[in-house]
Amino acid sequence: MDPTFYRSAADAAAAPGEELAYVVAFDRAGQRSDAMTVIDVNAQSNSYGRVVGWTDVPGLGDELHHFGWNACSSALRHEGHDMAGLARRYLLVPGLRSSNIYVLDTGPDPRQPKLVKTIDATELSEKAGYSRPHTLHCGPDGVFLTCLGGAKGDDDGPGGIALLDHDSFDVLRAWETDRGPQHLHYDAWWHLNQNVLISSEWGSPSMIENGVVPELLLGQKYGHHLHFWDLAKGQHQQSVDLGAQHQMVLEVRPSHDPDATWGFVGVVISTEDLSASVWRWHRDNGEWQVEKVITIPAEPADPDLLPPALKPFAAVPPLVTDIDLSVDDRFLYVSCWGTGELKQFDVTDPAHPRQTGSVRLGGIIERAAHPARPDMPLSGGPQMVEVSRDGRRVYFTNSLYGSWDDQFYPDGVGAWMTKLDVDPTGGLTIDQDFFPHEDDFRGLRVHQIRLQGGDASSDSYCYH
Secondary structure: OOOOOOOOHHHHHHOOOOOEEEEEEEOOOOOOOOEEEEEEOOOOOOOOOOEEEEEEOOOOOOOEOOOEEOOOHHHHHOOOOOOOOOOOOEEEEEEOOOOOEEEEEOOOOOOOOEEEEEEOHHHHHHHHOOEEEEEEEEOOOOEEEEEEEOOOOOOOOOOEEEEEOOOOOOEEEEOOOEOOOOOOOOOEEEEHHHOEEEEOEOOOHHHHOOOOOHHHHHOOOOOOEEEEEEOOOOEEEEEEEOOOOEEEEEEEEEOOOOOOOEEEEEEEEEOOOOOEEEEEEEEEOOEEEEEEEEEEOOEEOOHHHOOOOOHHHOEEOOOEEEEEEOOOOOEEEEEEOOOOEEEEEEOOOOOOOEEEEEEEOEOOOOOEOOOOOOOOOOOOOOOOEEEOOOOOEEEEEOOOOHHHHHHHOOOOOOOEEEEEEEOOOOOEEEOOOOOOEHHHHOOOEEEEEEEOOOOOOOOOOOOO
16 A cells, blocks of 8 residues: 555654645746656755655646646545555646646656656537646545636536546546536535535636636636535536635635544635635535625725736735645645735634734835845735645745736745744744745746645545
8 A cells, every 4th residue: 555645644744744746837938848847845854945856747838737647545445446556656637728738747857756647628618528637635435636727729618527546547528417507617525524515616718717807807708616515426416606706716725634524715806896705615404504604804005006907906915816725734825826825724614714923025015035135126926835744844936827926026926945844833934945936937827736645735634
């Protein structure tokens, strides 16, 4: 059995820490190949904080975005499957714009992932009826791949989930057997022991291709529902509307407790006041309820300093575009990409989060510098955030999505990654020795991070 298949969250936290981080990098212009980069995150290493591996993918214009493992701890819920040789070895890396999926083998040399297979857009479209793959999670019996678009060429959806074999990587089928009212899609994850999948909504490809469309946003046309499903049957069971003003319901982060029935989801923006929010779902008498537990207000700003899209509002929206829940369910991290802030909340009582830490880097107005380079104003802001299994380290990168980068940081977003050290009682400190940036990434922008051996947003656990 792969030693990185952990029976419980406590086992995951107690296992040896990560020594490498995998970070996707993309060329916004589509003139150069996107790449998987490998970062040394072993603080005792001579190459700590540096890029130590690089694998180009063959296509152009993929916009590598979210990616994940072929198998992880949820494989321990296999029923009747031969697990011989199954391991957390391959990274499946989708191109959000191309709909191609690259399979990278980290087995022979974890620092030099090797491209071993490409699943092209045609296979995804013909076998599952989807396009524009966004997020994937390794599940008990395969890989669940969320997709924003319908069959190839249908940029209006419906989006949904494709199921892939996690040995052969073949596209098997669409996961849903009855989608009910669900049309828009974004993320999905589950409560394994409860047989429940939760999915969220962003927009169809035509709605997101060129950034936030003001008419669609103010018309409240982006996603504002959470959906609850029968995980085994692929059947839609319940939708909860968060309110049409709460636009773009993105990352779902269930509790890591296998018997829990609660989790958090982030909302990018309210059309009422430009605030962002975090909501908690929970089950009450067999019905799913969703309630807002965190509100982050917009910050007033001089219109002359704002990009065109924000000038009329004289304010910077937080733009919460990622959240991450530590493996012990103690801390929730919230990325405010617009204001350049990463917030830490103690969620020991998940119904009443309490802010315990904050760091500012970048931001539309502030452009806060990293302490390693106080002379260099930073563009972009905390975006994709990842937490180590033991909860002591937090990593994040600064690029969100090519068209959003250009819209909110029109003078350029650059490329940088940083690491924070976590005080076990709450609080965050920037690691001054960890700051790969700009030329380290060869002119590409960086997005999602995966940590060697698993991390807070890749694994779901089956046992206590």
